[in-house]
Amino acid sequence: MSPTKTTASAAGTADEVSAPATARAGDRSGTVRKGLTLLELLANYPHGATAGQIVAESGYAFSTCYRLLTTLVDSGFAEYDTATKQYRLGLLVFHMGQKVATARGYSGTALPVLRRLTEATGESSLLAVLDGDRFLTVHTVDGPNHRITTDPGDRGALHTSSLGRALLAFSPQDTRDELVATIDLVPRTDRSRTDRDGLRRILEETRQRGWACQDQEHDEGMCAVAVPVMTPGGPLVAALALAAPVYRCDLAGLERHIPLLNDAAAQLASQLPQRP
Incomplete structure (x- = not known):
């Protein structure tokens, strides 16, 4: 051969x-x-x-x-x-999730801050991060008189929620532009905004005033306000929100708590590790 x-x-x-x-x-x-x-x-x-x-x-x-x-x-x-x-x-899966939460500071660092925020306001507090084209809830603390409908591990729509709008508005512009152009604007309630130009205007208003809101657009009978958690001069880490049923606290009532919400967000920004 x-x-x-x-x-x-x-x-x-x-x-x-x-x-x-x-x-x-x-x-x-x-x-x-x-x-x-x-x-x-x-x-x-x-x-x-x-x-x-x-x-x-x-x-x-x-x-x-x-x-x-x-x-x-x-x-x-x-x-x-x-x-x-x-x-x-x-x-x-729970064990693995706890490992991730501990490594990112969500358990030992974030939860005490959320508890103090809820004690000071009497309303439910929520912490979420951007996860692809949705927000991922990482921690919640229910208010003393009601229970919110979102649990840790839940993923939610960006365009109808205060958390999602805060995450969108304060993300890098290229990320924001791509998400606004591509996410599915499915209505969750009769009040949900589902037009992209309208969403862009909402996000611009959010950036200018520094906080996001929704009034029964994400869940019937619930309103919420949210602020970004951002390290000084650094990137967006998460979004922090207060939510309440409208029968006990309307949107204007929640807006009065924004200074406390900003203080809590500043605490989180100084303590949470930055996401890679």
Whole structure:
């Protein structure tokens, strides 16, 4: 056998081996993405969801969902209740989330500040960060007379919420422009603003006065004000809000607490680590 033929044969063998290996790598990548999608879907059902619900929402075949859910359960990322036949996130996810919260200062640093803010105002306080095209709630403290509808880990619309508007308004301009041009402006209530030019005007007003607001645009019967949490001369870290049901405190009432809200935001800005 000539050297040329040997080289060609070896090259052919390498090609034959590398192609299936690449395909297998692609398959693994797709499987991981699907598994992560199921984790996100389970997060929307904190009390559990059936396999049928997960299949309907994900659009994956039942066999695929069942296989992935079984893997998630076996690895501790999900749990299965044999009595209700429902899946839910496992404690391993909670453990990982607590690690992230501690590393970012949300637990030891942010929570005491939110508690003092709620004690001083009597209203619920919320802290959120920008997470892609949504806001991610990282901490909440309920007011003494009511409970808010957002929980830590919830992701919400940017255009209808005071938190989202504060995050949008004080983000770098290129980030703000891209999000305003691309986010889905779905109405949440009859009062929701869903036009992009109107949203741009709201954000400009927010930047000029230094705080954002919403009056029953995000949730029926709720109003809120929010301010950015920004390090001195540095980037946006988070947004801090006060929220209340309108039957006990209207928007004007919340606006009177903005000085306290700004003081709390300044405390957070000096203590929270900057996001990379």
